[in-house]
Amino acid sequence: MGKRDFIxxxxxxxxxxxxxxxxxxxLKQSPFREDLKNKSIALVFFNPSLRTRTxxxxxxxxxxxxxxxxxxxxxxxxxxxEDGSIMDxxxxxxxxxxxxxxxxxxxxxxxxxxxxxxxxQVDRTDHVIKQFAKHATxxxxxxxxxxxxxxxxxxxxxxxxxxxxxxxxxYVLTWTYxxxxxxxxxxxxxxxxxxxxxxxVTLLCPTPEYRLDERYMQxxxxxxxxxxxxxxVTHDIDEAYxxxxxxxxxxxxxxxxxxxxxxxxxxxxxxxxxxxxxxKMAKTDDGLFSHCLPMRRNIKATDEVADSANSLIxxxxxxxxxxxxxxxxxxxx
Amino acid sequence: MGKRDFIxxxxxxxxxxxxxxxxxxxLKQSPFREDLKNKSIALVFFNPSLRTRTxxxxxxxxxxxxxxxxxxxxxxxxxxxEDGSIMDxxxxxxxxxxxxxxxxxxxxxxxxxxxxxxxxQVDRTDHVIKQFAKHATxxxxxxxxxxxxxxxxxxxxxxxxxxxxxxxxxYVLTWTYxxxxxxxxxxxxxxxxxxxxxxxVTLLCPTPEYRLDERYMQxxxxxxxxxxxxxxVTHDIDEAYxxxxxxxxxxxxxxxxxxxxxxxxxxxxxxxxxxxxxxKMAKTDDGLFSHCLPMRRNIKATDEVADSANSLIxxxxxxxxxxxxxxxxxxxx
Amino acid sequence: MGKRDFIxxxxxxxxxxxxxxxxxxxLKQSPFREDLKNKSIALVFFNPSLRTRTxxxxxxxxxxxxxxxxxxxxxxxxxxxEDGSIMDxxxxxxxxxxxxxxxxxxxxxxxxxxxxxxxxQVDRTDHVIKQFAKHATxxxxxxxxxxxxxxxxxxxxxxxxxxxxxxxxxYVLTWTYxxxxxxxxxxxxxxxxxxxxxxxVTLLCPTPEYRLDERYMQxxxxxxxxxxxxxxVTHDIDEAYxxxxxxxxxxxxxxxxxxxxxxxxxxxxxxxxxxxxxxKMAKTDDGLFSHCLPMRRNIKATDEVADSANSLIxxxxxxxxxxxxxxxxxxxx
Numbered sequence: 001m002g003k004r005d006f007i008x009x010x011x012x013x014x015x016x017x018x019x020x021x022x023x024x025x026x027l028k029q030s031p032f033r034e035d036l037k038n039k040s041i042a043l044v045f046f047n048p049s050l051r052t053r054t055x056x057x058x059x060x061x062x063x064x065x066x067x068x069x070x071x072x073x074x075x076x077x078x079x080x081x082e083d084g085s086i087m088d089x090x091x092x093x094x095x096x097x098x099x100x101x102x103x104x105x106x107x108x109x110x111x112x113x114x115x116x117x118x119x120x121q122v123d124r125t126d127h128v129i130k131q132f133a134k135h136a137t138x139x140x141x142x143x144x145x146x147x148x149x150x151x152x153x154x155x156x157x158x159x160x161x162x163x164x165x166x167x168x169x170x171y172v173l174t175w176t177y178x179x180x181x182x183x184x185x186x187x188x189x190x191x192x193x194x195x196x197x198x199x200x201v202t203l204l205c206p207t208p209e210y211r212l213d214e215r216y217m218q219x220x221x222x223x224x225x226x227x228x229x230x231x232x233v234t235h236d237i238d239e240a241y242x243x244x245x246x247x248x249x250x251x252x253x254x255x256x257x258x259x260x261x262x263x264x265x266x267x268x269x270x271x272x273x274x275x276x277x278x279x280k281m282a283k284t285d286d287g288l289f290s291h292c293l294p295m296r297r298n299i300k301a302t303d304e305v306a307d308s309a310n311s312l313i314x315x316x317x318x319x320x321x322x323x324x325x326x327x328x329x330x331x332x333x
Numbered sequence: 334m335g336k337r338d339f340i341x342x343x344x345x346x347x348x349x350x351x352x353x354x355x356x357x358x359x360l361k362q363s364p365f366r367e368d369l370k371n372k373s374i375a376l377v378f379f380n381p382s383l384r385t386r387t388x389x390x391x392x393x394x395x396x397x398x399x400x401x402x403x404x405x406x407x408x409x410x411x412x413x414x415e416d417g418s419i420m421d422x423x424x425x426x427x428x429x430x431x432x433x434x435x436x437x438x439x440x441x442x443x444x445x446x447x448x449x450x451x452x453x454q455v456d457r458t459d460h461v462i463k464q465f466a467k468h469a470t471x472x473x474x475x476x477x478x479x480x481x482x483x484x485x486x487x488x489x490x491x492x493x494x495x496x497x498x499x500x501x502x503x504y505v506l507t508w509t510y511x512x513x514x515x516x517x518x519x520x521x522x523x524x525x526x527x528x529x530x531x532x533x534v535t536l537l538c539p540t541p542e543y544r545l546d547e548r549y550m551q552x553x554x555x556x557x558x559x560x561x562x563x564x565x566v567t568h569d570i571d572e573a574y575x576x577x578x579x580x581x582x583x584x585x586x587x588x589x590x591x592x593x594x595x596x597x598x599x600x601x602x603x604x605x606x607x608x609x610x611x612x613k614m615a616k617t618d619d620g621l622f623s624h625c626l627p628m629r630r631n632i633k634a635t636d637e638v639a640d641s642a643n644s645l646i647x648x649x650x651x652x653x654x655x656x657x658x659x660x661x662x663x664x665x666x
Numbered sequence: 667m668g669k670r671d672f673i674x675x676x677x678x679x680x681x682x683x684x685x686x687x688x689x690x691x692x693l694k695q696s697p698f699r700e701d702l703k704n705k706s707i708a709l710v711f712f713n714p715s716l717r718t719r720t721x722x723x724x725x726x727x728x729x730x731x732x733x734x735x736x737x738x739x740x741x742x743x744x745x746x747x748e749d750g751s752i753m754d755x756x757x758x759x760x761x762x763x764x765x766x767x768x769x770x771x772x773x774x775x776x777x778x779x780x781x782x783x784x785x786x787q788v789d790r791t792d793h794v795i796k797q798f799a800k801h802a803t804x805x806x807x808x809x810x811x812x813x814x815x816x817x818x819x820x821x822x823x824x825x826x827x828x829x830x831x832x833x834x835x836x837y838v839l840t841w842t843y844x845x846x847x848x849x850x851x852x853x854x855x856x857x858x859x860x861x862x863x864x865x866x867v868t869l870l871c872p873t874p875e876y877r878l879d880e881r882y883m884q885x886x887x888x889x890x891x892x893x894x895x896x897x898x899v900t901h902d903i904d905e906a907y908x909x910x911x912x913x914x915x916x917x918x919x920x921x922x923x924x925x926x927x928x929x930x931x932x933x934x935x936x937x938x939x940x941x942x943x944x945x946k947m948a949k950t951d952d953g954l955f956s957h958c959l960p961m962r963r964n965i966k967a968t969d970e971v972a973d974s975a976n977s978l979i980x981x982x983x984x985x986x987x988x989x990x991x992x993x994x995x996x997x998x999x
Contacts, residue, residue, distance in 0.1 A: 032371050038698045050431065053437050054401050058373055061399045062395040064881055066727045068720050086964040088845050096577050096972075098716065101959060104984035105720050180672030259744065293434060294426030306429075313430065318437035365704045383764065387734050387771050391706055394732045512754050626767060627759030631752040639762075646763065651770035 005133045005140045006327055008124070009149045009189070010219055014196050021157050023326035024319065031325075034067035039332050041108040043069045043143070046128070049112060051293060052143050052150070053296035055321035056110060063325055065332075068106065072098075082132045095128075099135035107332050109136050112143035114183055118296035120258040124213055139331040141324075147216075148185045149291050150327070154319035158312045159197075159246060162288055167198035168229065169245040170285070174204040176300040177272040181253025181261050186292045188216040190248045195231060202232045204240035206271040208262075209254040237274070241283040249276045249291045249300050276301040278308075286310065293317050337474045338466045339660055341457070342482045342522075347529050354490050356659035357652065359648055364658075369398035372665050374441040376402045376476070379461070382445060384626060385476050385483070388654035389443060396658055398665075401439065405431075414464045428461075432468035434471075440665050442469050445476035447516055453591040457546055472664040474657075480549075481518045483660070484625050485526035487652035491645045492579060495621055500531035502578040503564065503618070508538040509633040510605040514586025514594050519625045521549040523581045528556035528564060536567045537573035539604040542587040542597075570607070574616040580610045582624045582633050609634040611641075619643065626650050670801045671806045672993055673792070675815045675855075676885055682714040684928045687823050689992035690985065697991075702731035705998050709809070712794070715778060716808050716960060718816070721987035722776060724784040729991055731998075734772065738764075747797045761794075765801035773993050773998050775802050780849055786924040790879060805997040807990075813882075814851045816993070818859035820985035824978045825863075825912060826956055834865035834895065835911040836951070841871040842966040843938040847919025847927050852958045854882040856914045861897060863887035868898045870906035872937040875920040875930075903940070908912035915942045915957045915966050925968050942967040944974075952976065959983050 009017060024127035027033075041060050043053065051234060053069060060123050072079050079098050087094065102109050113133050115123035126146050131142040135199040142149050159166055171194040173187060191212060194201045201224055203212070211217065213235060224231045241247065257264035275298075290307050290312040297303055306313060342350060360366075374393050386402060393400040395513065405412050413424035420450050421557035434456065435442050442464050459479050466473040475482050476484040492499055506520060524545060527534045534557055536545070544550065544566060557564045567573050574580065590597035608631075614620060622638050622644040630636055639646060675683060693699075709722050719735060726733040738745050745764050746757035753760065768775050777798050781789035792812050799806040810814050825832055837860040839853060857878060860867045867890055869878070877883065877899060890897045900906050907913065923930035941964075947953060955971050956978040963969055972979060 038728070040727075042720065050403060050405065050426070051434055052440075054375065054403065054435065057401055058399060058438055061373075062371070066724060068723055070716060070720065072716070080963075084964070084969060087962035092962065093716070094963050096963075097959050097961065097983070100980050101983040102716060102720065104980065105717075105724055105987055128932055266537060293430050293431065296420035296425065297413075297427050297429075298417070299421055314433050314437065317430070317434040321438055351759050383736060383738070383759070384767055384771075387708065387736065387768065390734055391732060391771055394706075397706070626763050628763065629753035629758065630746070630760050630762075631750070632754055636750060647770065648761070650767040654771055 003137065003139050004331060006149060006331065007129055007133060007140065007142045008147050009152055009193060009196065017153065017196070020153060020323060020326045020330060021160065023329060024153070024157055025130040026321040027325045028322045031062050033062070034064035034239060035329055035333055036060065036063040038112060039065040040106040040185060041065065041067050041110055041328065042102045043067055044109060044111045044274070045069065045071045046113040048141070051317055051320055052112060055324055056143070059321045059325040060328060063328060069221045081128055094154055095131045096135050099132050100137065103137040106138065108139050108328065110141040110143045110147070113145050115146055117253070120255050124215070128256050141327065144185055146185050146188065148189045148292070150320060150324055152189040153323035153327070154316050155190065155248070155290060155292070156193055156197055157323055158316040159186045159288065161315065162312065163245065167227070168244055169199055170202065171199035171246045171248065172202045172204055172240050172244045172248065173248050174240065174274060174276065175210050176249045176274045178251035178296060181257070181264060181268070182251050184212055184252040184255070187250045187252045188212055190250060191216050191220045192223065195220035198227045198229060199246070200224070200229045202234060202240050202244070204234055204237065206235060206274065207267060209256050209267070210252070213255060223292060237280065238283065241280050244284040244287045246288050246290070247276060247281065249289070250321065251300060275299065275327060276305050278302065278304045281305055288312055290316050336472050336666060337481060339664065340462055340466060340473065340475045341480050342485055342526060342529065345544065350486065350529070353486060353656060353659045353663060354493065356662060357486070357490055357655040360658045361655045364395050366395070367397035367663055368489055368666055369393065369396040372398040373439040374398065374443055374661065375435045376400055377442060377444045378402065378404050379446040382476070384650055385445060388657055389476070392556050392654045392658040393661060396661060414461055419460070425530070428464045429468050432465050433470065435477065436470040439471065441472050441474065441661065443474040443476045444478070446478050448479055450500070450514070450586070451592045453588050457548070474660065474664070477518055479518050479521065479614055481522045481625070483657055484519055484655060485522040486656035486660070487649050488523065488581070488623060489526055489530055490592065490652040491649040492621065494648065495645065496578065500560070502532055502634040503535065503576055504532035504579045504581065505535045505537055505573050505577045506581050506583065507573065507607060507609065509545050509582045509584050509607045509609060510601060511584035511629060511632060512638060513582050514590070514597060514601070517545055517585040517588070520583045520585045521545055523583060524549050524553045528553035531560045533557070534575050534578070535563045536565060537567055537570065539568060539607065540600060543585070544588050546588060570613065571616065574613050577617040577620045579607060579621050580614065580617060582622070584633060608632065609638050611635065611637045612641070613640055621645055623649050668804050669803065670997060672815060672997065673795055673806065673808045674813050675818055675859060675862065676837045683819065683862070686819060686989060686992045686996060687826065688866045689995060690819070690823055690988040691797065694988045696958065697728050699728070700730035701995055701999055702726065702729040705731040706772040707731065707733050707776055707994065708768045708772040709733055710775060710777045712779040715809070717983055717986055718778060721990055722809070725987045725991040726994060729994060737875060740770065747794055761797045762801050765798050766803065771805040772804065774805050774807060774994065776807040776809045777811070779811050781812055783919070783945055784925045786921050790881070807993065807997070810851055812851050812901060814853065814855045814958070816986060816990055817852055818855040818991070819989035820982050821914070821956060822859055822863055822887070823985045823989055824982040825954065827981065828978065833893070836868065836909055837865035837912045837914065838868045838870055838906050838910045839914050839916065840906065840940060840942065841876050842915045842940045842942060843904060843934060844917035844965060846849045847923070847934070848917050848929060850878055850918040850921070851917045853918045854878055856916060857882050857886045858889065861886035864893045865912070866890070866895045868900060868906050868910070870900055870903065872901060872940065873933060875922050875933070876918070879921060902933065903946065904949065907946050910950040910953045912954050912956070913942060913947065913950060915955070917966060941965065942971050944968065944970045947971055954978055954980050
């Protein structure tokens with residue numbers, strides 16, 4: 001039997017993921033265990049983190065294990081990811097060594113590696129974490145690359161806590177303004193996890209250029225179909241919010257403008273009104289609001305919405321620790 | 334019952350603080366306990382640290398708990414502190430979320446946030462830690478902002494170890510030269526803790542402009558009066574050292590020159606002779622010397638004084654771990 | 667009895683080191699112990715690290731103890747190392763305080779401090795770690811300065827695992843090209859540990875200027891003599907590889923060019939063919955290959971050699987944790 005990685009929920013079916021969510025709920029009730037005593041995880045951050053670091057480091061501790069935090073390029077060596085390369089540039093270390101050595105020390109490797117944002121055709125290969133997974137001999141967990149599966153699970157747990165069954169409910173993933181173009185990871189993730197868990201899914205974005213990568217659009221299409229639901233893409237705010245049970249907000253950069261962000265700026269600047277506010281939420285069916293953190297207040301959502309009783313932002317963030325503990329238990333026990 | 338924070342000793346009375354010191358003494362004898370098993374603390378550093386980090390991280394471990402070290406702006410997101418702000422600047426995350434999420438993960442949040450040193454009227458509001466305390470649902474501990482209460486406690490423990498009772502003894506807080514204007518935190522702290530614990534307190538500084546903020550001057554005045562002691566401000570070195578039992582050295586920037594430090598420079602440069610040396614110490618009553626660390630040798634105090642038998646600098650630094658463990662036990666048990 | 671440091675294997679005899687290696691082998695079989703419960707180590711990194719940090723932090727944890735990671739100048743204060751200095755420069759803290767305070771908190775201090783690379787006469791004094799050892803009251807461990815004794819031990823353990831006895835076998839330490847001049851630490855270390863453990867040692871380098879410091883050349887000379895073996899220096903690749911049992915590769919900067927690296931560049935650039943490749947390895951006696959990590963692939967060794975069955979690079983890296991645990995047990999139990 002080979003090892004199993006947690007790189008994308010595309011590779012895990014709904015029943016498996018529900019198993020993790022059920023375990024997470026249990027851990028939320030009884031957080032302290034010793035199952036992973038003598039186990040360890042290396043947390044490799046190529047990008048900064050607050051919640052992810054705290055929830056993984058503390059989560060592993062609460063299961064009896066030990067997390068080691070590494071920041072290549074800061075406290076550690078820059079890493080080369082191409083096989084066969086002649087390493088005469090900046091990188092001092094090859095992923096073949098980094099991944100294999102960490103596999104000797106630790107029982108699991110978690111990686112955060114954001115896209116480089118120059119060329120989506122490159123970024124969409126998810127090369128960094130794929131290379132980690134290829135060379136590591138232990139399970140590899142995605143702490144956010146071009147998707148953010150741990151956030152998906154925390155999000156879904158928060159939704160199930162409030163909604164019970166999610167089947168047939170209306171889920172809106174809405175683009176919102178942000179002064180900078182952002183990673184599509186959480187948007188991709190929201191789309192596919194909602195589709196997998198039986199929602200009718202609406203993607204609301206300013207123009208067709210903000211459509212997400214076809215890999216995720218097609219997955220969402222196929223999941224909704226299999227569940228007897230539908231996937232809708234719209235640029236009409238009213239249509240999207242109408243009767244929604246969930247509004248998940250996120251900003252992202254439009255894929256056709258990758259690497260030429262100055263050309264995208266006028267478009268995004270023209271859509272600041274996509275902010276989630278009380279007026280829009282009033283059109284929903286007592287809809288829940290959420291956003292992964294960090295979230296710019298009064299840019300992506302108003303204080304009123306963020307602080308409303310229907311806001312899940314803090315619950316979803318808390319759930320990160322519970323779902324990640326469930327995941328580590330599943331992969332390492 | 335609300336939570337209790339440890340932001341300033343102004344909010345804790347002498348008996349409560351003495352309780353912490355007594356517990357610290359006990360922990361110094363028997364350092365290893367399991368009282369805080371399954372408890373955790375987030376250590377949030379907006380500024381660098383050696384002793385504070387080591388003593389909190391190790392201290393929590395020695396009580397059976399777990400510390401998580403976070404450095405916003407380095408390994409984590411920059412944080413916005415203003416309520417209601419439209420977050421279109423650098424900050425990606427609001428304190429409302431940061432504090433509430435950390436409160437979900439951890440049982441306590443400790444914060445180091447130095448003044449910005451542009452405008453004392455702003456810095457004196459202690460806005461960063463106050464906002465943490467406001468939004469957190471767990472106790473918040475001050476790891477140095479505009480006061481340094483953990484240092485106060487370590488200092489007082491070291492003094493009690495040598496002096497026994499501190500009542501009626503003469504305590505001199507002396508300004509010393511430093512090439513840069515520094516935070517007044519430890520000076521404020523030395524002043525108020527000495528006053529609270531029954532010393533006759535003398536503040537020695539080059540000119541009236543180095544008087545500390547009135548909030549702390551008045552607190553010291555009121556504490557000394559309540560104890561039947563007195564608070565003296567002097568610019569006369571001989572008068573200050575004469576018969577002193579304790580000399581606590583610290584450099585700080587003069588409040589009237591906040592943000593226009595080039596105008597202060599000639600004044601500080603003219604007072605390099607405030608260095609604590611053997612000649613001055615000879616005027617004391619076998620006086621103890623101390624300084625929080627780090628300390629620039631032969632600038633603030635001579636090697637001779639720093640390395641003398643009467644120097645408490647290492648004991649005081651060691652005591653940080655003991656008093657902080659007592660504090661965590663008190664707040665989290 | 668004074669404390670014992672682990673700064674250089676020059677201060678430890680072969681039997682003592684073999685004792686550590688034997689213990690390391692045992693720990694490799696049974697990694698989890700509680701011997702160092704309530705013990706702690708401060709890991710002080712003046713330079714970045716991946717393996718060293720992970721292996722020390724995790725190793726201490728697996729023995730029941732606690733490691734604290736400090737990065738002076740990043741998360742902590744820059745440190746002054748000269749006794750008696752007037753500290754009016756950048757350094758805020760003196761080693762006298764840093765070492766003594768850490769000694770109060772922790773049971774051991776490990777230090778990584780690379781040479782400054784301006785003047786070998788300065789660097790060769792190993793001032794930083796020597797000052798730590800002088801002022802600390804607990805054992806000090808070298809995590810790489812001008813030698814890298816923990817790497818030596820991991821290397822030797824990997825060799826013994828494959829060769830059994832090392833006596834009388836042929837060991838080649840070969841210089842290889844690297845785009846930048848590098849620290850001689852691992853080269854010095856390879857030379858002296860191979861000599862101490864009974865190898866016939868050949869130092870292969872491009873020109874006489876790449877000879878290592880006389881302190882290590884003489885030690886290797888004296889160790890080989892005492893063992894009835896010999897030390898050879900050669901610039902002839904064929905002669906060196908002929909019949910070798912071990913090829914240890916490393917790049918380093920030539921000592922006569924310290925601080926004037928532009929003058930050395932043409933020499934190093936002319937010797938890129940020192941790369942370890944299959945053609946050279948074919949001349950050995952089924953020789954083992956190793957290199958400390960990080961290693962630039964296809965610059966120092968070809969992928970073919972690095973990934974061959976005779977390559978020890980991953981085993982050697984893994985062994986870091988085992989030998990360091992043995993060392994901490996030895997020094998702290």
